[in-house]
Amino acid sequence: MKDVTLGIDIGGTNTVFGIVNKKGSIIFKDSISTNGLEPAENLFERLFEKFNNSFQHYSKEYRIVGVGMGAPNANYYTRKIENPINLNWGYVDVASLIKKHCDVPFAITNDANAAALGEMDFGSAKGMKNFVEVTLGTGMGSGIIVDGKMLYGHTGAAGELGHINIVRDGRRCGCGRKGCLETYVSATGIKRTVFELLASSRDDSSLRDIPYNQLTSKQIYDAANLGDKIAIAAFKNTGKMLGDALTDVVALLSPEAFVIFGGLAQAGEMIFEPTRKQMENNLLDYYKGKIKLIKSGLEESDAAILGASALIWHELRK
């Protein structure tokens, strides 16, 4: 019997799951719709029904030794999901719900933290002990690894790089405050920057024909590749702000690297180049040329499962 873990990632729309061995190979994976308006119990009923159906084909060869989960507003210490945005759940005692279906060691954290652990075990941060995973999706998250361990902080909620202030009295954020980094540096943030530039400049741009609610970061990227000045400026401004923020993180945490993950990271050098330039120009002399800025080594489609799995592998090694 080979030991494997079950990794589960709860997203706003879909929940993905899969079994993963110690080396980070996914034996099988599947997904179901999250249905966040229904009680969380229903999700886990449906999930384990589907999972058990599939797993019976593997149960002679593999043994599940732990369950790891990534979820929005998940608290590592309490093992609860706490008032997740977009899911009508309030507080959910996930550990108890999971135990009914699969009574093995269980751990949960938010998706950015899970991504950081996945990166360290199976991705671009293999062998690193001090780095910061930066996730650039609809919003912005981060997971901080210190001395080979996840930094959870006193409450379990550490790592909210998206909610440091980057512009005093800047853009309104979903958290209720103003000027948070994620209002500038995220798929939504770059879209807001495009609209600011469309308003302030008179440059022609293909983006002038797309309404706010339809504009995607992929369209901005494609426009930039075709030489669209507004789109290019939007990537530059976004990278500049990310570079400023990372410079401060270096002073505080002295990481070996930043690993950039998520949709916006797919823009490659379009976002990396201005970020790196701004960071290098502003780092303390001591750090110049020494901080790596690298792209995630996890496949976007597997990252969530691998991260959730890495979380429980880490617990099992403790």
Added chain:
Amino acid sequence: MKDVTLGIDIGGTNTVFGIVNKKGSIIFKDSISTNGLEPAENLFERLFEKFNNSFQHYSKEYRIVGVGMGAPNANYYTRKIENPINLNWGYVDVASLIKKHCDVPFAITNDANAAALGEMDFGSAKGMKNFVEVTLGTGMGSGIIVDGKMLYGHTGAAGELGHINIVRDGRRCGCGRKGCLETYVSATGIKRTVFELLASSRDDSSLRDIPYNQLTSKQIYDAANLGDKIAIAAFKNTGKMLGDALTDVVALLSPEAFVIFGGLAQAGEMIFEPTRKQMENNLLDYYKGKIKLIKSGLEESDAAILGASALIWHELRK
């Protein structure tokens, strides 16, 4: 025989040392001038000559089981002092120099990190596992404790809260950059703020009679206590900027508390009140009312020795 450690703190002017037991009682302490223009070897020759003379009265009762040191630009990993400002030493292999005089386990770090460890073992942070020590002296430093351990980062240089950017293109800093937090929040920073306010306002102030090179933070504090508007505004502005910075640190690190140490912390509520107010107004909702802002519990005169001693006690427990 009772186990004790030797704690040494190298300052720009004086070097203090003392032997300390596990409970943080200083058995005896003394100091010598650092003489930073002479080679570091000379300092340690003089230090151990004086130390050995004193220690012979204690050597029947106490056994030295380790040496801990706090020093400017000290690197925990390499155990070297690296190009310290104000000391004409270049790179000093402190571990080798100490070994000649006292061949027991040795550890070194910068003074803010040592203060954080001293605070955790003997001061206001007893029992805490996640907090940030903020030192407000001529400059500003910090030591970050995560899960009961010092956060050194990849290079050993983590914790430079004084060098995060707080004002884009702000005041020129000793590090060569602009707008670092310590150019606003430190004894020097508040002096600069006073001079800015003396220039911009027309309020009467006793501080208008004191030249820049003579003004101390103690004089600003005394003036504020007498109702001097400029001095009061300077403390408010300083606290506001510190509060902004701590708000970001909370989002990243989720500490239980900030412990404030150093000369400027002696101003008590004059600096704490505006800091706390700014932080509380700006924290993520989740953290409101939950982050402690407390004064160091270490006597200023003993803190350096206790911090250096705590460092090596921590190593010995590993």
